[in-house]
Amino acid sequence: MAKSAAVIHPVVMAGGSGTRLWPLSRQAFPKQLLPLASEQSMLQDTLKRVVAPGFGAPILLCNQDHRFIIAEQMRAAGIEGGKIVLEPVGRNTAPAAAVGALIAQAADPDALVLLMASDHVIRDVKGFQAAVALAAKAALGGRLVTFGIRPSHPETGYGYIRRGGDLEGAPGCFTVDRFVEKPDLKTAEGYLAEGSYAWNSGMFLFAAKAYLAELGRLEPAMLAAAEEAVAKGVTDLDFLRLDPKAFAASPSQSIDYAVMEKTKLAATCPIDVGWSDVGSWSALWDIGERDASGNVLRGDVLTLDTSNSYVRSEGPLTAVVGLDNAVVVVTDDCVLVSSKDRVQDVKGVVDRLKQSGRKEHAEHPTVFRPWGSYRGIGQGARFQVKRIVVKPGASLSLQMHHHRAEHWIVVSGTGRVTKGEEVFLLYENQSTFLPMGMTHRLENPGHIPLELIEVQSGGYLGEDDIVRFADTYGRVG
Numbered sequence: 001m002a003k004s005a006a007v008i009h010p011v012v013m014a015g016g017s018g019t020r021l022w023p024l025s026r027q028a029f030p031k032q033l034l035p036l037a038s039e040q041s042m043l044q045d046t047l048k049r050v051v052a053p054g055f056g057a058p059i060l061l062c063n064q065d066h067r068f069i070i071a072e073q074m075r076a077a078g079i080e081g082g083k084i085v086l087e088p089v090g091r092n093t094a095p096a097a098a099v100g101a102l103i104a105q106a107a108d109p110d111a112l113v114l115l116m117a118s119d120h121v122i123r124d125v126k127g128f129q130a131a132v133a134l135a136a137k138a139a140l141g142g143r144l145v146t147f148g149i150r151p152s153h154p155e156t157g158y159g160y161i162r163r164g165g166d167l168e169g170a171p172g173c174f175t176v177d178r179f180v181e182k183p184d185l186k187t188a189e190g191y192l193a194e195g196s197y198a199w200n201s202g203m204f205l206f207a208a209k210a211y212l213a214e215l216g217r218l219e220p221a222m223l224a225a226a227e228e229a230v231a232k233g234v235t236d237l238d239f240l241r242l243d244p245k246a247f248a249a250s251p252s253q254s255i256d257y258a259v260m261e262k263t264k265l266a267a268t269c270p271i272d273v274g275w276s277d278v279g280s281w282s283a284l285w286d287i288g289e290r291d292a293s294g295n296v297l298r299g300d301v302l303t304l305d306t307s308n309s310y311v312r313s314e315g316p317l318t319a320v321v322g323l324d325n326a327v328v329v330v331t332d333d334c335v336l337v338s339s340k341d342r343v344q345d346v347k348g349v350v351d352r353l354k355q356s357g358r359k360e361h362a363e364h365p366t367v368f369r370p371w372g373s374y375r376g377i378g379q380g381a382r383f384q385v386k387r388i389v390v391k392p393g394a395s396l397s398l399q400m401h402h403h404r405a406e407h408w409i410v411v412s413g414t415g416r417v418t419k420g421e422e423v424f425l426l427y428e429n430q431s432t433f434l435p436m437g438m439t440h441r442l443e444n445p446g447h448i449p450l451e452l453i454e455v456q457s458g459g460y461l462g463e464d465d466i467v468r469f470a471d472t473y474g475r476v477g
Contacts, residue, residue: 011100023334027362032119057081068370088244094258098226101208123274138170148198154188225250395443397471404458413450
């Protein structure tokens with residue numbers, strides 16, 4: 001991308017739960033952290049498309065539960081210098097944009113802010129970067145630019161932007177005639193035929209000072225809350241924790257409703273870059289590579305007389321026979337089978353799981369922690385078995401359990417074990433027993449991941465049976 005007169009600071013909103021992509025996307029590990037459209041996660045793909053001349057280091061906003069996963073994915077993608085900001089509660093996109101703009105402006109008074117979701121697909125990265133360069137000219141002139149997607153069909157699931165006249169000094173950009181809500185099919189067909197409407201992508205580019213000035217004029221309480229939340233924020237390891245009380249006091253509104261639909265500074269830049277918000281399983285079928293029968297197949301999958309379907313397995317062999325226009329998604333603990341025309345209703349399944357008190361809407365079999373991960377591989381009365389992976393140089397907390405004993409067997413790597421007053425190394429195929437009530441810690445002093453099998457036994461095996469005495473990551477209790 002050609003350089004503009006100001007540095008463009010990407011602000012990436014990495015919250016959200018992606019319930020329509022259950023059972024792969026769950027509360028503890030939502031869709032932006034998953035490799036749905038490529039070999040990397042959607043977040044990593046988003047970050048990599050703004051690693052180019054003219055862009056600054058990214059600012060990410062997320063919740064506390066995903067902070068270590070996001071930090072690890074940034075590291076794995078080679079993203080350096082970024083800032084991770086923790087939102088104590090969700091307050092929609094307008095306050096998030098304000099926080100990002102305030103942080104960018106503090107580092108660079110002339111900052112331009114590129115506000116993006118972390119879970120969109122853009123196939124034409126070069127085209128996207130070129131569009132950002134065009135929009136930067138409008139943003140430098142004080143405009144708040146929204147990127148409109150040229151519609152390929154009469155979509156009823158998106159809001160629309162109707163463009164006005166050409167924007168002077170910014171070829172390829174236009175004034176905004178109006179924003180419209182999600183239309184019915186007949187109205188959407190009219191928009192497509194008329195030719196001046198675009199889908200509202202939810203991506204924006206603006207000068208930080210211009211957005212903050214408009215927010216202060218239109219929503220002064222929201223700006224005040226964001227300013228206080230940033231000013232009273234606390235640095236915790238590599239994260240900035242916004243002040244909880246101040247941020248919670250902010251009104252919760254989208255940037256469209258709070259600012260863009262009311263400002264006279266709105267502009268739009270229509271783009272055609274292979275964009276998708278991946279809002280459903282059918283969207284992944286739309287953008288996927290199909291076989292001769294029109295199927296998109298992922299994982300260990302076998303089909304017979306099946307067509308126009310999306311079939312994905314994250315584990316066991318999955319055989320599908322005689323289906324058309326279907327979605328089949330298999331994980332270790334859940335199976336989803338749906339008509340492709342009904343995949344928007346998957347959210348209803350998630351709601352029913354919540355209402356019934358089940359955990360499959362929130363938790364994956366693999367649970368990620370700042371030190372690595374663990375995965376349940378078997379359980380029964382008074383026992384459960386886990387596969388534990390500890391990253392090189394990482395360590396679990398110094399802890400004990402009141403109701404369970406543990407057996408550790410090293411599969412690969414080297415572990416350093418603290419067991420009461422004793423400290424020793426465990427190598428491949430070696431094991432140790434940790435009695436109930438024994439203070440213990442597991443560390444990986446090596447340069448490769450430490451993998452072990454843990455067998456727990458006892459009367460209560462819940463994750464809340466843990467007392468931490470010391471923890472590298474600031475966790476207590």
